[in-house]
Amino acid sequence: MRLWLTQATTSAPEVDYLILALLLISCAVLALVFGLMLLYMVKYRAGSGVDRGALANKTWRLETGWTVATLVAFFGLFVWGADLYLRLFQPPPDAMKIYVIGKQWMWKVEHSGGQSEINALHLPIGRPIELVMTSEDVIHDFSVPAFRIKHDVLPGRYEMLWFQAVTPGTYHLFCTQLCGTGHAQMTGEIVAMTAPEYQKWLEQQGASETLAAAGKTLFMRNGCSGCHGVGGNQAGSAVRAPALAGLYGSAVALADGTVVTADDRYIRDCILLPATQRVAGYQPVMPSFAGQISEDDLLKIIAYIKSLATVRPS
């Protein structure tokens, strides 16, 4: 039985300092409350003849005193907690992205190199890692106690979580949002490895094609190339459709006048609900693929469209 949890990420010690500070404040207040209570129980018990003296009836000076002290302490704790919270949920720009899909009672992980894992996540230490997570059915929660981090995974939305692992090792992964019968089995292993070990692990995962390459084949099979052209640059397509080369990350003017940045969510919505994201100057002829393309194929197609962004002849 161990009473101490390894601090496996850069943010873990900070969370622990905050919890420790809260613990110390609580112990101080508890000592005061229990101490006073025991003192009064002994000193002022019914039988004791100790002199009670004059009773203070002007109490508000004491009351406002300890109220203000409590308010100041609480405000300090709030600021400390909020600052840590903001840093926990705003990833650095250069974080390495790993895609996580929660499904009833298992975790599917997709690395950008195409490797995929079930109920396990291998990651390198020493660099910020960003998990882009979604769920295929109910609300799950990706929680790693050793990293002091957790976030609910909602269906129909991308949720984000980032950390930078420090100590190599194997840590528990739990699902901490009740998701039905197998909620307790929906656990996994997070394996933090040094960079070279991680590279070796990537290779021996087999030369399965990268996400983008797999996305390209899906792009063909689902007939996207029919309208958007083979390389997404409208080559040889009968229908007028927006060019996808260089689209990712750029600003897109929609038919209803709003301008959005073409990010993961935008592309995902275009594929699932094309009419809501109609590009200005194009007919709403694109069919909706909702229900036909599964979440992990969707990630591959998005990765492929993202790879087209860099192919632009800049």
Place this chain on the structure above:
Amino acid sequence: MSETSLPHGFQYSNAGHQSGTAISGMWLFLATEVLFFGAIILSWIYCRHWNPAGFDAGAQKTQLAIGTINTVILLTSSLVYSAGLAFIEAGNRRRLIQCCVITWALGFSFLILKFGLEYYKDFSANLFPGSDFAINGALGGGARLFYVFYFVSTALHGIHMIGGLVLVGWIILRARRDEFTPLYFTPVAVVGLYWSFVDVVWIVLYALIYLVGRGS
């Protein structure tokens, strides 16, 4: 009969004490109803926030004419009932009964227009968010959510209207049995509060359903 000798519950000091308590009790009940409908208004805000286009597309298919007529009906019924209350305070029992009957008729015609005509038209245009929902495609989601809000809120408001009609009917019966005098008319006032409150709920729902999504 002077004020003090009027019959009153054994835990009250006098009748005025009891009638003031009854009116305060009804106001507190109306506060709970405000929160009850507040929750459906918050869901209107959420559903409209996440899919404004579809939501307003659904709103444009509502029967604006019937809704507006219904609003005028309810405002008038609230006026007539308040007049009835003023009449009984002045001792004119006959006028109270007439006002209550008019209020009852207006309330009943609201329900006929609402559930008879408007719901019939909505169902025939299959706007009920079932399987064969009229608007599909991209705007389908938002429109379906609008009609969920529309049917849930108008159904709940309808149930409150039916409750109101029962209460007004009960007031008419007691007035005909000559139970109300200028010194004792608490039930009339309490039912009046409930009736005007149901009218207030409809004023809010009318704007949320028929008007906000109406624009181009």
Place this chain on the structure above:
Amino acid sequence: MSATTIETSEYATSYLTDGFTLRSWLLTTDHKRIALLYLGSITFFFFIGGAAAALIRYNLIVPEGMIASAETYNRIFTMHGVVMVWFFLIPAVPVTLGNFVVPLMLGARDLAFPKLNLISWYLFIIAGMVVVYSLFVGGVDTGWTFYTPLSSEYSNGHVVATVVAIFIAGFSSIATGLNFIVTIHRLRAPGMTWYKMPVFLWSLYATSVILVLATPVLAMTLILLGFERIFRVGVFDPALGGDPLLFQHLFWFYSHPAVYVMILPGFGVVSEIIPAFSRKRIFGYNFIVWCSISIAVISFLVWGHHMFVAGTSIYSAMVFSILSYLVAVPSAIKVFNWLGTMHKGYIRFDAPMLYALGFIGLFTIGGLTGLFVAALGADVHLTQTYFVVAHFHYVMVGGMVSAFFAGLHYWWPKITGRMYPEMWGRLGALIIFIGFNLTFFPQFILGYLGMPRRYHSYPPEFEVLNVLSSAGATILAVAYLLPLAYLTWSLLYGERAPANPWGATGLEWQTQSPPLTENFDETPIVTDPPYNYPPPEVVPHRV
């Protein structure tokens, strides 16, 4: 034990002897009889929830779970949650002690709307029957929080039946709350201004404000959940454009104020008992009274702290965090005021006082751990783990249930006309304190180590702490059966109670025990301020 001279109580006639037929009990509008009807019903539900708790602790003795199927375990902890929250904790003090004592404390003959009070009990019983039906035909596996889309689409439990039961129980709460507010406003005895009222009435007033203004939102939420589950309408279903977080917002808008409904009456009971057994005026009456009201108001603004990691916006999370710290301040003030009351008092350690002291200790631990989960940074690690389970059990079981037992023992002579056995009462208080700490303190450590809540099985390294907790649970179970035994015993063989066994101030002690049906022969006039305890030369303490 005092000399067993059975003084025949000269109060032969009381509300208990005012009609013995079943009809006189089931159709009574006497607030005292309705209080007893409620006492029986919530005790029944307390033992159903308690049995479920025992099964949970039994299951967690071994890492792979003693109960074979996780499905059964999910249904057991959901039953524990639903029955304990809506059928014991929320009604407990207001409907039993509150119903009995409020008119007496006010010097009134009955509540403002007696028939509404009886309707409230019948709604509670109907709701109870529907929830028992839904539990016995299979129960629900969504947890007492019913998060969508699990509860609306993927759960195969009896969600709609349970939701209907809670919907009906909600109206029973609204009826009670409405009755108390109007009574406290309109039926005070002549001379009893707001600042001459006992603090118990203020805290019940604050509780009723929350009951009346929060429960309607729960009613609408459950209607929407029912629609979502039956017609798949999409309000909470992201595939159809809805937002599952809308359900969580609406649910917690009710459920956080509901936890203050559970604790505020406890504050009131303790604020009655500490002055009575310290023979001293309460310390800072105005502060305590306005703390209750401010808790009732601010408790409506803090619900977002249940959703810090649920995917809501990080800026709204910060607003909810600062407001959550704000709501903790009045509770801290109350604890210091109780200690101030004991300062320079003449403290006697009867059973109610021991339960009240236990309340102060355990509630302080519960309140302080609330600060852990209100700090955003710490909550990300601690939420959804056993840390949160321990936090709310410290506040609800350590706080609320101890206060309920304290009040039960304090007013037992007034309710039944009999004295409970003093030594057994003190023993019960001690065992509850020990058993409770042994059960729930290890869970704080488990929570920090990351053991998730609602888990049928867990990694082996958490086993020792879980076994410790389960052992504590057995002691706690015994500690809860003890009062049932000796209080029932006291009904028949208990010593006859005088009108004012504790020498306490308050109008309820100026009438006979048990009181007449109309409480007072003539309405008392209130002149002196509350808790006007002269320093006792001779202590009117039973030998």
Place this chain on the structure above:
Amino acid sequence: MTAHFRNLLVTWVLLLVLLAAEFGASFLPLARSARPLILIPVVLMVAAVGTMFMQVGRGPTIVRLFAVAALLWLSALLGLGILDPMTRIEYHVQDASRK
């Protein structure tokens, strides 16, 4: 008593005028986010019915207390409830991936 009846009638006319105002306003080509401005007449109508027909001014003072409490709690529910969707950042990938 005729003054009271006159007040009732004036209130009724005011309500119809407000109804016409919001009815007309709903046809203005407002931007989708500005459409809730149409609800201003609604607030005035509710106030009119509350004060004149329901006579919130009469009766014991707690009647006004309950009316104000209802509006305060409703604004707490809607105010803090809107806070989350308004400020919730739809997760978008910084443009680092284009580097």
